[in-house]
Amino acid sequence: QVQLVESGGGLVQAGGSLRLSCAASGRTFSRYVMGWFRQTPGKEREFVAAISWSGGRTAYVDSVKGRFTISRDNAKNTVYLQMNSLKPEDAALYYCAADRMATGWGIKFGIADFSSWGQGTQVTVSS
Secondary structure (H helix, E strand, O other): OOOEEEEOEEEEEOOEEEEOOOOOOOOHHHHHHEEEEEEEOOOOOOOEEEEOOOOOOEEEOOOHOOOEEEEOOOOEEEEEEEEEEHHHHHHHEEEEEEOOOOOOOOOOOOOHHOEOOOEEEEEEEOO
């Protein structure tokens, strides 16, 4: 497992941008598929985006396609989530997640698929 620490959350006006970062410990980060999830009070945690360990494959929930971009820098053991054109409904606690993957093009989507989780970073969007 890896240890994950998210940062970059904050308060932004609707239409604004934020970039979340997730720093991972461990020497095998480059063999981990990474994901971002979000959760609001009273609701289930939902998938937002994921990226294969090669970086060559990404996936997004429909509601963020065209606005959010997930990327990674394996040399820095960090995964990013660039969030543009933010909407009030994007406000949530955002979690970074990781899991080992055998192939560079593999990707995961489910909460149960990820074995390591960060503590979350809060994103607030004012209307």
